[in-house]
Amino acid sequence: MSLFDKFQPIVDIRAELAKLGVMPFGAVTEKLLSATEAIVNGHKVILAGTNNYLGLTFDPQCIAAAKQAVEEQGTGTTGSRMANGTFAEHIKLEQELGAFFDRRHTIVFSTGYAATMGMASTLAGPGDVIVLDADSHASIYDGVRMSGAEVIRFRHSDPADLEKRLRRLGERTANTLIIVEGIYSMLGDQAPLADIAAVKREYGGMLLVDEAHSLGMLGAHGRGVAEAAGVEADVDFVVGTFSKSLGAIGGYCVSNHPELEAIRFGIRSYIFTASPSPSVIASTRVALRLMQERPELRERLWNNAQRLYDGLEQLGFQVSPQVSPVVAVTIKDRNQAIAWWQELLQRGAYVNLVMPPASPTSDSLLRCSVSAAHSPEQIDRIIDAFAALQPAGMAAAD
């Protein structure tokens, strides 16, 4: 036995992929041509796996703000929010996020992972209970494991199963934290948040919703699934990221609970890391404003999502359960998924290859994410690339 034995399965699969000449994990983007096109692993491709939902990464206003921030404030803060790393702009972004979400308290984090993991690991502790959706993101699982709380899963997006779990807890629901996501990252399915909120109202506990993949997409103001479902008052904490709709990196938590200001000082992933760089904060602030000023981005995003979803479904692929900016094709045979991923790249479409345990089942996924910046023609080219795969593999997609 050695320390390295446990990595052998990874070594094996890397060797297998190398033999096939495929590099799906850590594919190299050699040159970005726009928000939707790049040279990846030597192939000119349409980017259909970037989570750049609103296509704001190359927005001239965002870029100008980032440039100005670099010139005026330097390349980094070089310190924690608790020490020298709180700049006036961090506070402004927190205020702007609070106003956008109509919540009184906000924390900005250096990454979405730090936000979700930090909140999940800090809100509940030893003696408390966390009840989380089984398909929760790794950042949530990492956080709850660190929390020291008792951790119970409920079946994915199954309010009846959640209800059973809370009933079994009895009075312990008073110190129970329920964690779900708005849109789930792998298949793009939405949580049945109205039903989940109703269960929470009946049994008690607090509710944290990760809206990482739904910010700017759903609800009258674009606040996410909670707003769309009309249950924001039942959601105690919303967490999310700047690395998708807002085209930067970073994360946040918003809440009406004044205790968030005290919790801030107990979150290790907030304290023991450097704060977001000035350029990141600057472009995020502009992107947050543009997201609100340009509802047409959202409309284009959903039109593109519908177009890709319909196109892949008509080709006979097993697509996600519902239309969303994440459109995932399920492939039972892992080797088929790998071969198709490579073929798609060669045919000019970059998508994400997802294999267990990152996928929610034992199947693999060719996960696409669409952008408001995609033209309908680009969406059609992505569909065409999938269409070309058919003769070899429709049997495997059944």
Added chain:
Amino acid sequence: MPDYNDFLSRIYEILKPFAKHGRILNEDSELVTELGLTSLQVMELIEQIEDHFDISVPLNILPDIRTIRDLALQLEKLTN
């Protein structure tokens, strides 16, 4: 309250399909290394136990479980 033997017999019942090549399940059977359960299958096993006994099994106990005996003992501890 179900006891150790109740949990044991239920686990045997659920894991029957994993007793390949005529192998007989016993308390020392290791779930992952011997029976070949994936992490997803371990979770499905737990869910079936939870439904049957109307209990919730915290994930916290999983690192301590390698064998069928470990699981039955942990379940007994949990419910008694």
